[in-house]
């Protein structure tokens with residue numbers, strides 16, 4: 001039974017009151033009792049973070065720490081949570097998410113879509129983009145999140161792409177020795193301020209312009225800080241093995257722990273390459289290199305997974321000489337003075353109000369980069385491309401009437417669909433013909449009695465949103481089974497109800513348990529739990545997190561394993577997951593009976609020693 005409910009603020013008053021009462025004769029203090037614990041979880045089964053099965057135990061928490069795990073705990077606590085039919089696990093740690101951008105917006109600092117999945121810590125600053133804006137320092141973000149509060153704990157990475165953009169803009173060339181030094185000093189500064197490591201996004205400009213030597217030089221900087229290098233490698237299709245080799249080379253040359261983000265083989269003809277990639281990693285690990293990886297448990301990729309059915313070159317044909325390009329847009333904005341450009345920028349940036357650092361960043365930008373920055377904020381030629389652009393639509397329909405062009409277009413569509421997933425694995429997510437939602441292109445072709453390219457053209461012109469299953473199930477399961485592979489959602493802080501995000505932002509952690517452990521039985525539940533708790537804590541070097549053990553931080557998920565609901569689907573992506581009955585972060589209850597209570601107890605987890 002619970003003792004008298006007291007809040008932490010009132011506890012010292014109670015102690016004084018108790019002392020006062022005890023000092024008198026015939027004490028009546030018996031009715032006022034100081035609780036031994038703040039929270040005790042009773043009657044639950046515990047997954048402790050290892051891959052061992054769950055065991056029955058009570059868990060006692062005081063402050064932000066787990067004090068005891070065992071069967072003989074007296075439930076003498078301010079709050080007793082009945083864990084009957086529920087499972088206690090360490091809080092889930094997301095090794096790879098892009099929530100940092102969305103968390104700029106105050107209403108999204110809670111990361112509710114992640115709390116609902118049981119996530120208590122996120123690792124941000126991924127794929128080469130620093131966990132803070134280009135005109136800020138790590139300490140600005142740390143200060144903001146510390147003062148204002150965040151839902152989950154957050155560990156920050158410095159992004160190579162951001163650092164390169166600050167020093168070299170979007171120049172596609174090697175840095176000069178001076179530029180390389182400047183980049184190194186920016187990485188060093190971020191590490192000094194508490195970043196946990198460095199990230200690259202080697203398929204994204206300008207990260208992609210760097211050769212391996214440049215990466216090695218920057219990774220060397222984080223070595224003395226015990227930093228970790230997260231990499232979105234240079235290729236995930238047929239280049240996968242070569243790209244994994246590059247990551248291993250960086251580990252060899254620097255001695256730094258290298259973590260490969262969202263490991264997978266993309267494109268139907270590359271299915272099976274996951275085994276080769278894992279083989280390379282395992283060899284390197286045998287040679288004592290520290291290589292790990294993370295994975296999201298879905299067959300489709302990309303932040304916006306909806307993919308056009310007609311490849312761009314087939315849709316637009318030989319470039320429309322009068323079509324809008326970015327240099328057209330830049331020409332328009334190039335007519336303005338610097339001060340006018342900055343005024344326009346201020347009217348479009350979400351980073352308001354503009355801070356002193358931000359102002360200085362704008363004033364110091366070279367003219368060309370200022371024009372690029374402002375014009376892109378205003379007008380992106382790609383916003384004018386696709387079937388909703390009436391000019392492009394007219395030109396496409398005209399070309400379709402030309403027999404030669406028409407044959408080229410149909411062949412291009414076929415090749416495009418085959419290379420991604422095949423028609424049987426290209427799924428119609430959202431369509432004005434509702435009966436087609438959830439069906440494959442192949443099924444739609446059969447229903448309509450049309451060829452695959454013809455049905456693809458029809459669907460594209462009616463604005464259907466389709467998703468190719470570019471990753472195969474056996475690769476996903478093969479990667480998942482490896483004991484060095486953690487979970488990373490690669491999701492975002494979705495603006496609820498807006499746009500079409502990948503459902504990984506809503507369901508990764510519970511979907512992995514439900515589909516791959518409970519339903520397909522590809523791995524055990526405890527294997528999945530380990531991959532999202534103690535393993536990521538070890539990879540990230542987190543102190544005292546990732547386990548249900550005495551002395552560890554009280555980041556805890558209490559899960560209704562039998563009633564997990566992951567309603568998010570490619571036709572209805574904006575759905576919160578269900579199944580997390582309680583979520584505790586740094587000892588504070590955040591989800592209570594599945595509902596967020598408004599607290600923001602997350603901390604910035606600085607690298608050890610910062």
Ligand SMILES: [Zn+2]
Pocket residue numbers: 127201232261262490
């Ligand atoms: Zn990435």
